[in-house]
Amino acid sequence: MKYNVISYFLSEGFKNILKNKKSTFSCLGVMCATMFIFGLFFAISQNINNMVEDVEDAQAIRVFALNEATQEEIDTLGKQISQINGVNTITPKTSQDAYNEVREGLGDKQDVMDSMDPSKFSASFVVTLTDLDLNESVQESIEKLDNVKRITSNNQTIATLSKVGKWIKIVTGALLGILIIISVFIISNTIKLTVHARRKEISIMKYVGATNSFIRTPFIIEGVIIGFISSILSLGIIAILYNAVISKLIASETIQTMGVNILSFNNLFTEIVIVYLILGIGIGILGSSISMRKYLEV
Numbered sequence: 001m002k003y004n005v006i007s008y009f010l011s012e013g014f015k016n017i018l019k020n021k022k023s024t025f026s027c028l029g030v031m032c033a034t035m036f037i038f039g040l041f042f043a044i045s046q047n048i049n050n051m052v053e054d055v056e057d058a059q060a061i062r063v064f065a066l067n068e069a070t071q072e073e074i075d076t077l078g079k080q081i082s083q084i085n086g087v088n089t090i091t092p093k094t095s096q097d098a099y100n101e102v103r104e105g106l107g108d109k110q111d112v113m114d115s116m117d118p119s120k121f122s123a124s125f126v127v128t129l130t131d132l133d134l135n136e137s138v139q140e141s142i143e144k145l146d147n148v149k150r151i152t153s154n155n156q157t158i159a160t161l162s163k164v165g166k167w168i169k170i171v172t173g174a175l176l177g178i179l180i181i182i183s184v185f186i187i188s189n190t191i192k193l194t195v196h197a198r199r200k201e202i203s204i205m206k207y208v209g210a211t212n213s214f215i216r217t218p219f220i221i222e223g224v225i226i227g228f229i230s231s232i233l234s235l236g237i238i239a240i241l242y243n244a245v246i247s248k249l250i251a252s253e254t255i256q257t258m259g260v261n262i263l264s265f266n267n268l269f270t271e272i273v274i275v276y277l278i279l280g281i282g283i284g285i286l287g288s289s290i291s292m293r294k295y296l297e298v
Helices: 002-019 021-058 071-082 095-105 107-113 132-143 155-197 199-207 212-251 253-258 265-291
Strands: 061-065 087-093 124-129 148-152
Touching (some): 002 021, 002 212, 021 265, 087 095, 124 132, 132 148
Antiparallel strands (some): 061 124, 061 148
């Protein structure tokens, strides 16, 4: 009996789509367009986030130890820094490492370093963070530790990167919200046409005792089918265009010179499939439910 009911709902959902071909195709077109725009922006934002993360990883705090600190004290300082909340990695640099870095930075004038003693340079630690927002709190915690000579970091760059990451998330969320509203409006109006054309049939069904959920379900299935098809079509379109554009970008000299890491569609596939299916099916259900409010008691 349950299987008969399910097959009835499915068949009625497909029938509704086929009966209103023009409105269905227009709905699919607009849904695909809005989902394609979101998918395109999603792919761009993911690449920008990835680039920001790469730059974030390159941003580090440099903690210099006192010159008179013993090796045991320096090792203790390193352990204390690693235990601070927000510290991701810590790389020790000996006084010899510091001497070599300065020497290499002089290029063809390295001979001026010959008379200098490497032990005069301070040992240090290169510290990366789990979250750039924790930059100030981590520095404050490090400053309280013993044997810390000074701390250097590009605070302005770190603050800018943190703001960029936040704005990308805000813009992506706002765009998603706008597209959901547009899609719900479109699909609900499309299904309203079907409901209006069958209003007499719905009245008869209610008269003979059909429940609201029994009447509503085929229309919800119709919305789910439209949303699902839109998701698959949009995914195919965005995959073809994204791969075509990315292949040209990767081959360009500008991108190769910049050393920018661009995500392949395979890297985005799982996330974008999940987002598309949730959007398509969710919007279909929501749009169908809204379109039935005028015809059923809820």
